[in-house]
Amino acid sequence: EDKVVQSPLSLVVHEGDTVTLNCSYEVTNFRSLLWYKQEKKAPTFLFMLTSSGIEKKSGRLSSILDKKELFSILNITATQTGDSAVYLCAIGKDNTDKLIFGTGTRLQVFP
Amino acid sequence: EAGVTQFPSHSVIEKGQTVTLRCDPISGHDNLYWYRRVMGKEIKFLLHFVKESKQDESGMPNNRFLAERTGGTYSTLKVQPAELEDSGVYFCASSQFVLGPGSGYTFGSGTRLTVV
Numbered sequence: 131e132d133k134v135v136q137s138p139l140s141l142v143v144h145e146g147d148t149v150t151l152n153c154s155y156e157v158t159n160f161r162s163l164l165w166y167k168q169e170k171k172a173p174t175f176l177f178m179l180t181s182s183g184i185e186k187k188s189g190r191l192s193s194i195l196d197k198k199e200l201f202s203i204l205n206i207t208a209t210q211t212g213d214s215a216v217y218l219c220a221i222g223k224d225n226t227d228k229l230i231f232g233t234g235t236r237l238q239v240f241p
Numbered sequence: 242e243a244g245v246t247q248f249p250s251h252s253v254i255e256k257g258q259t260v261t262l263r264c265d266p267i268s269g270h271d272n273l274y275w276y277r278r279v280m281g282k283e284i285k286f287l288l289h290f291v292k293e294s295k296q297d298e299s300g301m302p303n304n305r306f307l308a309e310r311t312g313g314t315y316s317t318l319k320v321q322p323a324e325l326e327d328s329g330v331y332f333c334a335s336s337q338f339v340l341g342p343g344s345g346y347t348f349g350s351g352t353r354l355t356v357v
Contacts, residue, residue: 172244174348218284226297231276
């Protein structure tokens with residue numbers, strides 16, 4: 131059965147800290163790995179990764195995929211209170227348009 | 242552009258009652274998806290419409306759930322009769338093109354369903 135596991139489940143840090151969120155997966159017919167940020171309601175898209183070793187970057191956020199070890203990390207540097215959210219990892223598979231989600235990592239950033 | 246709109250934002254119903262959730266996708270988006278998150282668990286796929294046709298309904302839990310998308314615009318998800326385990330947050334998402342799983346998705350804010 132396909133599985134997506136995120137760790138840690140929850141993280142509390144102070145502003146300015148750097149955090150690393152993990153996502154490991156076991157799926158058949160892997161196509162892509164996606165990261166979403168869910169603040170209050172709707173998940174919003176952050177990154178889509180399809181190739182190993184190529185870092186994607188957007189401001190203070192970056193992510194990389196390792197298809198050999200079956201995991202991805204999402205890094206956030208110099209965290210701000212606005213980074214507080216649930217970060218979701220999801221896998222896309224070939225031959226289907228549905229996503230398989232992990233349970234998410236809840237990040238709380240305090241001033 | 243207006244985002245994906247879901248209505249209601251929160252619904253509390255008694256076990257055995259019927260509830261209908263509505264999703265208005267972004268105008269022009271042919272692809273519409275329903276997902277749900279049950280308390281403490283991950284978000285799970287329910288089904289995918291392409292225009293008015295059901296492309297994939299493999300995630301629908303049982304025949305108490307009925308999704309429709311008449312005319313290929315808005316979609317409804319009816320639960321009849323509702324059970325306690327149906328409680329959760331129901332998300333809708335839409336996309337214009339199928340570029341690959343998840344790419345181009347815009348999610349709605351969800352409907353929180355509580356069955357008591």
